[in-house]
Amino acid sequence: MKRFSERFKLIDVNSSDSKLNAYLSNEIDSDLEKFGAILIRNTPINNYGDLEKYGKIFIKKPYLAYVGGVVPRKNYSKYVFNSTELNGLFKIKLHNELAYQENAPDRIAFFCEQQPLIGGETPIAHEKDITGHFSNSLKKFLDKKKIVYIRRYFSKEKLNSVQRLFSPFFLTWQDAFSCEKKDHAELKCKELNLKFSWIDAADTLEVRSEFPIFVNHEILNKKVFFNQIFTQNHNRYSLGSLVYYTYKVLGINSDNAPRNTIIDGQELEKKDLYSLYTAYNNAERSFKWKNQDLLILDNKQVLHARNTFVGKRKICVMMGNN
Ligand SMILES: [Fe+2]
Structure with missing residues (x-):
């Protein structure tokens, strides 16, 4: 069974604005096609405002509002939402975002502003697996x-x-x-x-x-x-x-x-x-969230979930089409 880093792309930009900018501007499209998911560690992103700035590089048509979902959401800013606030006692199983509506996004990005104390991973799975x-x-x-x-x-x-x-x-x-x-x-x-x-x-x-x-x-x-x-x-x-x-x-x-x-x-x-x-269980792969992590998914190739957790957890979400 392949581990997360063997199945999906994992890179480290060492808090460099220019490295992140270059990657998101030049390589993200082909990597998303090839791997379906990329985890970028040590980004220079600190908050939802930064996420919106970098997110616009690879999500050219970001969604303004989260309409018709199945769990409560709120906007942090014009284009950034909170991840679901469903109680940490419950696991949310693998799903493609908004697959039950015509406005399902092509891309979805998760940014970790507050890593949870225990659990709270965002496991993912490739549809092929x-x-x-x-x-x-x-x-x-x-x-x-x-x-x-x-x-x-x-x-x-x-x-x-x-x-x-x-x-x-x-x-x-x-x-x-x-x-x-x-x-x-x-x-x-x-x-x-x-x-x-x-x-x-x-x-x-x-x-x-x-x-x-x-x-x-x-x-x-x-x-x-x-x-x-x-x-x-x-x-x-x-x-x-x-x-x-x-x-x-x-x-x-x-x-x-x-x-x-x-x-x-x-x-x-x-x-x-x-x-x-x-x-689903066999295909699922996960990693421990660290602050400043950015996970980018091709929503049509890769499903995501949320594990149970303890402690504060803040994952910001941006989604849309390119
Ligand atoms: Fe979701």
Whole structure:
């Protein structure tokens, strides 16, 4: 099994502004094509303002806002967001950023401003390493299939005390779409080509989107495994036992869960979910965050996750297209 540094590119710029500038200006495009991920250590970046400055070199069209996500986000600056604030007790499984929406970014960059005391890594996996672990039958089953992502955003006013306690799991439509009025949320859904309906006495906004499981990588001109089939699915492997059984006690199942995925109108079979789970685990590689680290990903080739952690953790994110 290859270690992180054997599978992905790792460089050290020794706090040099000119070295980082030269790398980001001249080599990043070909390295991203070749490796899918680059970890740059000892950057001269100190904060989100610096990240925005360097980020614009390799993300020419950065995203202004994080619209329609599944976990809470906030902007540090015009183009820099916080990474998810989902409680450090829970692991976030491998996923391609925003694969369930038309505005999925081509590139995503993570900057470590505060390395966590324990854990909190951002493990990554190359899509080739994941599909390489699929059985032939699973590969055949997923190929040419489309996946439907279902997300249910509750209303801020109607969250009960338990949902408030676990608020990152129960993102409200007001927070997801940064608005207070239903017609504004509807407008944002239309802009993102999302099918939407108001359910539960019009308190919950249900949003559906449909995408192929394998998509064309425009630069590499080949099909890549690009989706959130596993992470967004309501199952014990992706949610983890604690969340899954807590949901169960709260009466939350795949029909009313904050998110779920289906194929051909059907729930995914347990054996396929388990195959995905083991393939993801085998493909995952991680490194210990150090302050000043910059991790740059080709979002279409490489998936990312977040490990559980203890202590303060500040990872800034910038994403967009080139
Ligand atoms: Fe993410």
